[in-house]
Each structure stands twice: as structure tokens, then as C-alpha cells.
Amino acid sequence: xxxxxxxxxxxxxxxxxxxxxxxxxxxxxxxxxxxxxxxxxxxxxxxxxxxxxxxxxxxxxxxxxxxxxxxxxxxxxxxxxxxxxxxxxxxxxxxxxxxxxxxxxxxxxxxxxxxxxxxxxxxxxxxxxxxxxxxxxxxxxxxxxxxxxxxxxxxxxxxxxxxxxxxxxxxxxxxxxxxxxxxxxxxxxxxxxxxxxxxxxxxxxxxxxxxxxxxxxxxxxxxxxxxxxxxxxxxxxxxxxxxxxxxxxxxxxxxxxxxxxxxxxxxxxxxxxxxxxxxxxxxxxxxxxxxxxxxxxxxxxxxxxxxxxxxxxxx
Numbered sequence: 001x002x003x004x005x006x007x008x009x010x011x012x013x014x015x016x017x018x019x020x021x022x023x024x025x026x027x028x029x030x031x032x033x034x035x036x037x038x039x040x041x042x043x044x045x046x047x048x049x050x051x052x053x054x055x056x057x058x059x060x061x062x063x064x065x066x067x068x069x070x071x072x073x074x075x076x077x078x079x080x081x082x083x084x085x086x087x088x089x090x091x092x093x094x095x096x097x098x099x100x101x102x103x104x105x106x107x108x109x110x111x112x113x114x115x116x117x118x119x120x121x122x123x124x125x126x127x128x129x130x131x132x133x134x135x136x137x138x139x140x141x142x143x144x145x146x147x148x149x150x151x152x153x154x155x156x157x158x159x160x161x162x163x164x165x166x167x168x169x170x171x172x173x174x175x176x177x178x179x180x181x182x183x184x185x186x187x188x189x190x191x192x193x194x195x196x197x198x199x200x201x202x203x204x205x206x207x208x209x210x211x212x213x214x215x216x217x218x219x220x221x222x223x224x225x226x227x228x229x230x231x232x233x234x235x236x237x238x239x240x241x242x243x244x245x246x247x248x249x250x251x252x253x254x255x256x257x258x259x260x261x262x263x264x265x266x267x268x269x270x271x272x273x274x275x276x277x278x279x280x281x282x283x284x285x286x287x288x289x290x291x292x293x294x295x296x297x298x299x300x301x302x303x304x305x306x307x308x309x310x311x312x313x314x315x
Contacts, residue, residue: 003061003229004029005182005303007103010035010059012044013066017173018108018166018172021221022063029225032284039042044089054096062105063224064090064146072135072205072273073179079138086142091149094161106228107150107163109236111145111213111277112136114165121242124165124235133274151234160232164224168241169278171217171298171307176299184299186216187251188306191260201263202255205270208248213240213278216293216301240279241291247272257299 003009009026009030013019014036026034034058042053044066068085074083090107099103114122115130132140143165150161174185181189187204194202225238231237251264284290293301 003225005030006033007031007060008033008035009059009061009063009098010057011063011065012037013038013064013088015173016065016067016069016218017169017171017175017217019063019065019173020173022065022224025218025221045085047088047092050092050096051099054100054102056292058100059097060103061228062093062102063228064093064105064107066093067108069139069175070181072271074157075136075139076271083134083138083142086139087145090142090146092145094149094153094175097161098157098159098291099293103160103241104228105150105159105161107146107161108224109147109163109165111140111165111167111238111240111279112140113143113147113236114277115213116274120276121278122238123280123297124283135271135273147236154234155276162227162231162233163236164227164239165236165279166220166223167213167215167238167277169215169217169220170251170302172301174217174302174305176309183212183247184250184254186193186301187254188303191251191255192303192306193256194262195258195260199262201265202251202260203253203267203308204247204249204263205267206272207268210247210248210268210272210274211244211276211278212247213242213244213251214250214295214297214298215240215291219291219293223284223289224290226287227284229291230287237284237287238279238281239284240281241295242279242281242285243295244276244278245295253296254299257296257303282299 147163
């Protein structure tokens, strides 16, 4: 399938980091019929509103990037909210996409769907083979349900609904909240503020030993369009770099980019989360796609985004 530049494409969650990157890429590639709705204009948790939207707009393609997201702290504090909001958003959008005859849908999940102690690097086939990481179990269960619903619709009704599982993402339009953000943007803010305050040290959560993989969000958007054009199937597709580094090493790289010269301390009383999360990206590589933005370059671009994201951020 080749995407038609005039096709009507609905990007759910266009104001978030992932959705905005997808919209940027679509516009950059000459797509002229992109549909978006803010959460104030369309609450995806309200089934009747979603039904009306799809019946009136009848999009040809859907990219489902809308989700309630957060780091370890947010997931641990509000698991019921993460499960409910994500489940109901996914089911409403995917169901109405089927009802209205959408040609193709891409559902975006997360690498946290894989078991806590999955064999590394994690293959798509490792899904549901053992227990999930407890700190983000609710979010993972919701994402697993979304990708399974896509595959069940394909099997039962012949739809072309696919899913992809990105690794840890970062980049423009990220959330830099001090408590509710993911690890890389949280570090950018923390090290920047520490530099301004001329602090001697910065404390990061955990032992610093867990290994993580990071993908620049514009590379993800590129992969999404690639999959819409080149993949159909019931099994999800991992999207990542195939490279990993420790949280402590990540902290050192962020500190270097930001220009913080103090000491990095570890608070081992705080949770580490999953020990290792590296995706096996051989399936996507075989299909013909690889990432292009190296981590150091991506951190620099993200820091520029952080500085420009809020006029109150001190330089």
C-alpha cells in the first residue's frame, strides 16, 4: 500500500510528543488532509463523541498516538487512572475506526508491554510470556489490550490494523514536568536547574545500573509512515535503535550537553524499574527501516526544545 498524499488521515493525540512528530512528518511529506482534534474538542474517553466524530469525518487512515503517559512515579501513584483512561481511549478509537471502514490504522504502544525479565533483546514474540514490571503494569496492560484488539479485528473482520512498540522516546514537545515526566526529559530539566543554581550535585533515582534504549521522536514518526506503507500483520513491530546505555551513563551525557559540572549522586532507596529494556529491532530492519538520530545529537536537540518550550525557563 502506498499512502495517497490526498488521503484523509486522523492523528489522535496530535498535541503530544509522538502525535506532533507524526503531524510534522506528514506535512513535510506533502500530506494535505490531516485531521486533528484537541482533547477539549474531542474527549476520546466519551464513546458517543468518538462515534459522532468518525461518522462525520470518515478518515481513510488513523494513527492512534493518544494516551495518558508518565514516568515511574506517575504510574505508581495512579495505576487505576492509567488503566482506565488508556483502555477506554483505545477501545473507542479502534472500534469506531472499524465501524466507519478506515483503510488502515496504526496503534502506538510501548516497550513496557514486554515482561520484566524478558530475554534481551526483547523480541515481539516475548509478549505475555511472563510477569510485567509492577511499576507500570497498568499502562502495559492497557497497551497490550489495544494491540490485541487490533489483531482480533484483523482476524475476525479482515481489517488492516497494525501496531508498533516504540522504545523510550524523547525530543520536541516532550513533557519536562519535574515529577511526571520520563527519565531523559526529567534529567534535562534537573541538570539545567542545577547548573543555574550553581549546585554541587544532582541526585538521580535508583542505582543507575538499569539499561535503557532511547529513540528520537522524529525517527519514530518516520518509522510510522514506513510501516503504514510497508507492513500488514497481526504481530506488533518493535521500533528502536538496538542500542542501550545505563541510566548513570545517560545522566552523564545529559549533564555534559547541559553544561552541569557538579557530582551525580545515586539514591538507591528509589525504584530502578525494569533492569533492562532493549528491543530486538531485527524485524523492522529486515523490512527496510533504521533510525538516523544518534543519542548525543538528539539530547542536544531536546535541550534546545526545553529552553524554548517555556518562556519562563531561565537560561
